[in-house]
Amino acid sequence: MSFFEMRHVIVQFGGLCAVCDFSIALGAGELVGLIGPNGAGKTTVFNTITGFITPTEGDIFWQGQNIAAFPAHRVTASGIARTFQNIRLFGDMSVLENVMVSFHFSMESNFLLAMTGSSKHRGLEAEIREKSRRHLDELGLGHLASEKASTLAYGQQRRLEIARALATGPKLLLLDEPAAGMNPIETIELAALIRLIRDQYGVTVFLIEHDMKFVMGLCERIKVLDYGKSIAEGTPAEIQKDIKVIKAYLGSGYHAGG
Amino acid sequence: MSDFRGPAGAAQIQGNLTDRQKTMLNAAALLCVLGILALFNQYGSEYHVRILNNMAIFVTLAVSYNLVNGVCGILHLGPNAFVAIGAYTSALLTMSPAEKQLNFIINQLIWPLSVVQAPFALSLVAAGVMAALFAFMISFPVFRVRGDYLAIVTFGFGEVVRVLCNAAQSLTNGPLGLKNLEPYTNLWWSWGIAILTIVSITKLINSSYGRAMKAIREDETAARAMGIDPFRPLLLAFLISAFFSGIAGGLLVHLITTVSPTLFIFTLTFNLLIIIVVGGLGSTTGAVVGAMLFAWGGEALRIVENPVDLGIIVIPGIPGMRMVVFSLILMLVIIFAGHGIFGRREFNWEQLARFLSRGGKRVGSP
Incomplete structure (x- = not known):
């Protein structure tokens, strides 16, 4: 069994399928990105992992347990910490x-x-x-x-959110748009910080980010989500060339290289 | 804190006191309070002693109410229920069986209570425990909701208890109430409990439990993400608040020597809310100062109801005028100090030392 695994997770809000059949496996010490257009369901995936939303269907395996039905505080106690898209200090x-x-x-x-x-x-x-x-x-x-x-200044507040999440002693850290609203220098510092966290604390990092330069430079593997469905997975180089990803971001009228 | 330990004077100017110094100052302050109480106990008029007793009871109530409303940020509107339960529990335990027979003329008091009698101290503990038990029972429905809904639910439970006090005649003697209680409450009891409440609740607020409560107040979602189950700190605050409110209820009825359901109408909750808002929501210091001002001000403002002799004309006293002035003061506080007198600040010796050294010697500030 892998370090962390989501299997066929479905989250439905009424008739809307926010996350449809999402599966992912993370290895220990990996640095993985989750990208996708606005409203693709990225934050819902994070909320599902961290127990703020109970999935309609599917399993989440972590440390030999199915944590899909765990409330938020138990998920944190089991070693998964997160930060929030809109800072919540x-x-x-x-x-x-x-x-x-x-x-x-x-x-x-x-x-x-x-x-x-x-x-x-x-x-x-x-x-x-x-x-x-x-x-x-x-x-x-x-x-x-x-x-x-x-x-605190904005960048420091983001850093404090990460510090606070790390202090719970996680083995898996979820960062929801850590670089949002940061200037280029702060973004470079943040990338260094995330690498340091992974290397020194031995924490697996799973992050959502819209800043493509940041994601492509930092993550070893990227998962792409669109309308609640996973449309691609691979290394940054593979993702950049993927026709489905380009369509999702730029619309079907765009021809790659054309 | 730095390792440098200068002479006491230098330390005070810098505003850094060692733990030892703070403990000494706390002990000195406690001795001062006890000294003042002893003086009043010996030489004060009955009127003054009564005001001081009232003050202590309101301090106890306000500090424990503030733990839920100010520290946890929960709008709880039912402390009158806790006070009522504590009051009846304590009164029914201290009354002698003979006195109970005299009081309950329409319906007889139910069996075990009609024959038991307990010393005052034990009755206070029972008052606190009963109030906490009631709080525990209602906590499950109460903490399923938040915000306005929680306010309505707790307000409802407060009213339910008051109505039950009226209706459960063989337990509470209904609207007739209980009379001729022994006036056990004196300055030592009331202030002893008040100080115990202040010290233990302050220690709780400054501990990890208090930080968890504040975290829930600031952002419950984030608190959950930090591994805190919100129900537990909230329940803890609720139970402790109920415990001390129940004891205060016991003290109150043994001060005024009667109990009746009208004592525990919503006005009591409303007064407590005024006290903690004026003092500063979330500040124990604010709650203490607010309660003391409230208990003393209610009496001091009687001056405005006296006739005024201006030499030429005499303005007759208007009964109820003090409530008008009281409301004016309230409005002024809310307008000029929106977060109450203390905001969320607390009294601490270091700030006092800094303040004194700046004011007295004009040093410290550039």
Whole structure:
């Protein structure tokens, strides 16, 4: 069995088939892109993997379990983390606190220990604070630790989202349009960051992106989605030449090379 | 925090206090409060002691209500139910069987309750536990919804409890209420509970559990993606809030020595909402200050109802005038401090030290 696998996943919203018969297998340590025109169902695929949407049909295999019916928090606890297309930080909390939240689900304490301020609980809190600080330092956000998350610059907010997702300790990281709204320099930095995450943290990365230069330069394998159906899969070079992909993006009136 | 440990003065100017210093300051503040209470207990008039008791009860209620509404960002409109349940539980436990016979003239009190009697402390614990049990029961329907829907559901449960207090005559004595309770509540009880509430809830808010609650308030979807099951922190906040509200209910009825269903109408919830909004939604400091202002202001504003002698003419006192002034003050607060007095800020010694060193010595700011 592969590292992560979706088999014949169907998501229906009423009469609309948002994702129709989608299958994909990811190997450990791969860097895979998911592209497709607007409304193709890319984010729905991510929402299905992360438990925000339960698929109408199909299975999602991860770590030897079928996680298709898992609620979102259990999916995260099982080692899949994600970021959001529209940034969803805890705006009124500090950058450090944003990361510290990621350690809550794995904390072995209880509320009575917290309310009485027991030394065991304070020890755990200090440990989480220390880990979060180190984590922020590694991702180049250390100097912003005490800033309010909502006051960060756009690129930093995207970076913090990734940092926060990584802090949950995932083995598979889903990035939903990480380069959206970034300038060319920020995009180059982001690509370096994603490679670093894959190489240093040993995390498999699956990402949605519209910036073709970014996707083609970064991903080893690309899956193309159109109207909820997978229309192509291959290396960046193969995808660029695929006639179906060109049609999906540019319309059928366009003749490749013509 | 830096490793540099300068003299105390230098540390204060920089506004960095060590944990040890903060603990000392907290202890000193606690001693001050206890000293003031002892003074009032010894020399204060009955009127002043009563206001202080009221203050403490409202502080307890506001701080626990703020945990759900301010910290979790849930618009919960049923704390009057928790207070009512705590009040009746505690009252029925402290009354002597003979007193109960005298009170329940139309319907007899049901059996086990008619013969039991418990000390005040135990009755308060029971009040908290019963309120928390009720909160647990209603939490499943309540947390299936969010926003306005949740507000309506909790408001509904608040009303249900009030109506039950009226109707369940063999349990609550209906509209007649319970009279002649022992006036057990004194400054030590009321402020003891208030301080316990403040300290334990503050510790909870500053812990990982509090961060999870705030995360849900800020963005529930993101919180779920970070591995948090929203139901658990919300339930925790709800239960703890109910527990302390129930205890406050017990304190309240042993202060005024009677219980009747009219005590727990929606106005009680509404007053608590005003307190935490004026103090600053999400700020425990705000809840404390708001509750104290509310309990004291209600009495202090009686001045505006007195006749005014201007020398030439005498304006007669208008009963109810204080409510008009009260509303005016409320509007001013909302207009000039939209997020309440404290916003989401909390009191902390470091800021006080910075503030004092800047104001006193004109240093620190460039």
